[in-house]
Each structure stands twice: as C-alpha cells, then as structure tokens.
Amino acid sequence: MPGLNTLPPFPDDVPTHPLLVVDYELIKAGDEDEINKLWDAAAHLGFWYLKNHGADEEVAQMFDMGDETMQLPFEEKMKYEQGDEGLSCGYKAPGANATDESGALDTAEFINIAKDDALAWPGHVYRTYPSTVNARMELTIIPFVRKSLEVNRTLIDVLNEKLGLPNGALLKRHSLDEHSGSEARCIRSPPMPPGSPDNKAAIGGHTDFGSLSFLHNRLGGLQVMVPGTDTWQYVKPIPGHAICNLGDAMTIFSGGILKSNLHRVISPPKEQAKHVRWSLVFFTRPGNSVELRTLADESPLIAQAVAEDPDRSYQTGVTSKDWFARRIKNQRIKNRKGPETWRASRGMEHRPAAA
Ligand SMILES: O=C(O)CCC(=O)C(=O)O
Numbered sequence: 001m002p003g004l005n006t007l008p009p010f011p012d013d014v015p016t017h018p019l020l021v022v023d024y025e026l027i028k029a030g031d032e033d034e035i036n037k038l039w040d041a042a043a044h045l046g047f048w049y050l051k052n053h054g055a056d057e058e059v060a061q062m063f064d065m066g067d068e069t070m071q072l073p074f075e076e077k078m079k080y081e082q083g084d085e086g087l088s089c090g091y092k093a094p095g096a097n098a099t100d101e102s103g104a105l106d107t108a109e110f111i112n113i114a115k116d117d118a119l120a121w122p123g124h125v126y127r128t129y130p131s132t133v134n135a136r137m138e139l140t141i142i143p144f145v146r147k148s149l150e151v152n153r154t155l156i157d158v159l160n161e162k163l164g165l166p167n168g169a170l171l172k173r174h175s176l177d178e179h180s181g182s183e184a185r186c187i188r189s190p191p192m193p194p195g196s197p198d199n200k201a202a203i204g205g206h207t208d209f210g211s212l213s214f215l216h217n218r219l220g221g222l223q224v225m226v227p228g229t230d231t232w233q234y235v236k237p238i239p240g241h242a243i244c245n246l247g248d249a250m251t252i253f254s255g256g257i258l259k260s261n262l263h264r265v266i267s268p269p270k271e272q273a274k275h276v277r278w279s280l281v282f283f284t285r286p287g288n289s290v291e292l293r294t295l296a297d298e299s300p301l302i303a304q305a306v307a308e309d310p311d312r313s314y315q316t317g318v319t320s321k322d323w324f325a326r327r328i329k330n331q332r333i334k335n336r337k338g339p340e341t342w343r344a345s346r347g348m349e350h351r352p353a354a355a
Pocket residue numbers: 185187203208215217221222263264265279280281
C-alpha cells in the first residue's frame with residue numbers, strides 16, 4: 001500500500017475502545033480459554049482483534065489492487081458502478097450513499113468483488129470488473145477470498161458449538177456451493193475537506209448486514225458506538241491484527257446472544273487526518289436462500305434467551321438475499337425519497353438491546 005511505512009502512528013492521547021485480542025492459531029488448536037475469549041467478545045461488543053490469521057501477504061496485495069483500481073479514470077470506474085437495484089458488487093463512487101436520515105453524503109469509494117465472481121473466474125456470476133481487478137484475480141483476489149472464507153468459517157463454526165447448535169448448523173447456511181452476498185471490499189477515503197465537522201462520516205453509522213466481517217485497517221477512523229451509550233469511540237488499528245465484527249445475520253440466528261454493533265468511519269485523528277485512508281474487508285454473508293430467523297428450535301441456549309425475552313425471537317420473514325438488497329438499495333442516494341428511505345435501509349441497529 002502506498003506510504004505504509006510513512007504513515008503517522010495513531011495518537012496516544014485520543015480515547016479508544018479496547019477490543020479483546022483473539023489468537024487464530026489457538027482457536028484452530030481448540031484452546032478452550034481462547035474459545036471462551038472469542039465467545040466473550042462475540043456476546044458483548046461483537047468486535048475483536050484477530051492475530052495470527054496468516055493473511056498479511058494477501059491483504060497487502062489487495063491494497064495494491066485497490067490502489068491500482070482507484071487510480072483508473074473516474075469514467076472508467078463508473079462503467080462498473082454497483083447501480084441502484086440492490087446489487088453491492090462493483091464500484092461505489094464517493095457520495096453514492098447517504099450516511100444518515102438527512103441524506104448527508106458519504107465520502108468513501110469502494111471496489112466490491114463478489115466471492116461468487118471470484119470463485120467463478122474466468123467466468124462470472126453477477127458482473128464484470130475493471131481491468132485492474134481482472135489482472136489480479138488469480139494471484140491476489142482469489143487467494144484473499146479463499147483465506148478470508150477459511151478464517152471466517154472457522155470462527156463461525158466455533159460460535160456454532162458455543163451456541164449449542166447442531167454440528168454444521170451455521171456452516172450449512174454459509175455453504176460454499178450456494179451463491180451469497182459474500183464479498184471483498186477495498187475502501188479509499190480521502191482526507192475530509194477543510195472545515196468539515198469533526199464527526200463528518202466517510203461511512204455512516206451501520207451494523208454489518210451479513211454474518212462476519214474480517215477487516216484490515218492501517219489508519220484510525222473506524223469508531224464503534226459503546227454499547228449502552230450514545231458515545232462513539234475510535235478503534236485503534238494494531239499492525240498485524242485484523243478486526244473482526246459480527247453482522248446482523250448472527251444476531252438474528254442467535255436470538256440476540258451474539259451482537260452486531262453499530263460502527264462508522266470518520267476522519268482519522270490528528271496527524272493521520274492528512275492521509276488517504278485505506279481499508280479492506282471480507283464480508284461472509286449467508287447463502288441467498290437462507291431464511292433470516294432465530295434458530296430457537298435448534299438450540300436450548302437460544303430457546304432460553306427467547307423464552308426470557310420474546311422480543312429476541314427475530315422472524316424477519318425474508319431471505320438473506322432480500323435483506324441484503326433492501327439495505328444496499330435504500331442507502332443509495334439516488335433512491336432517497338426522504339428520511340424514511342434511510343430508515344428502510346436499517347437492520348438490527350435499533351432492536352431491543354439484549355442483556
Ligand atoms: O473501513 C472501515 O474501517 C470499516 C468499513 C465498514 O464498516 C464497512 O465497509 O462495512
């Protein structure tokens with residue numbers, strides 16, 4: 001990534017929200033303390049650092065792919081725009097999404113590459129991509145997608161067991177054989193224009209739509225809403241540590257036992273604010289046909305949570321595909337009719353807080 005070694009460090013006098021550090025190697029080895037730590041993080045904040053994930057090389061190359069892509073002429077990128085119909089993959093221009101009810105515009109640009117397109121290469125399932133993406137499909141994107149799928153599926157399977165679900169109950173809802181909204185995203189956020197309010201959002205407050213996000217940050221800018229408050233706090237990037245966070249699907253499946261916490265991206269703090277901010281995410285989302293509902297009938301633990309608080313039995317009545325398309329579509333500024341469009345893009349943000 002350009003200038004990685006010359007970026008100023010995250011300042012030490014800015015408040016940050018601590019995350020638990022989970023060691024992926026220990027998780028894979030079945031270490032009980034580490035699994036309990038993952039569970040603690042998943043059931044409270046829904047965010048944690050992940051070390052020893054083994055994806056550093058793939059991540060570095062993905063940032064190069066992102067840089068090459070964002071350097072293409074704007075008109076070229078716009079040929080691959082994601083559109084207004086609820087499809088996420090493709091290019092998202094800065095200002096294409098609202099960041100709040102008032103219709104304030106986002107400032108980040110994305111290149112989203114569907115896992116299904118990467119795995120179907122040289123064919124495609126949904127769409128084609130810019131030349132810079134195609135050129136790196138085999139050696140950069142497919143390896144990153146495969147590594148990310150492996151990490152996320154391993155963590156999801158560990159949570160499956162802790163939730164008391166039958167073996168493979170969550171993995172079968174994330175089958176590699178079924179098309180899904182899973183995707184890789186590289187994000188470029190330029191420095192905010194002078195005079196912007198400190199809390200101007202590059203990406204507005206949201207919960208992630210799917211199951212598990214595997215995020216790589218270099219500069220600050222990511223903030224979480226501290227649970228039980230309305231305070232935003234920075235998450236400090238730590239070299240070599242990914243940030244994992246759960247999305248709405250896991251909250252729904254688990255009857256609110258697992259948390260998909262609100263987060264947003266604003267300017268990085270202090271000296272870091274002068275630099276372009278790059279981030280990279282792999283989103284694992286359920287298969288398109290998977291019904292988003294609480295799995296109380298498959299786990300005594302989830303059944304108990306729902307018995308204690310029936311509001312935690314989430315029966316959305318929709319498939320993962322429809323949930324995802326609704327959220328994408330209603331945050332597009334071109335689809336905005338009024339504050340109700342933003343509200344229609346929301347997921348689990350304002351559901352009753354689970355204990
Ligand atoms: O860039 C980041 O740190 C977070 C991005 C994010 O939350 C998202 O794309 O859903």
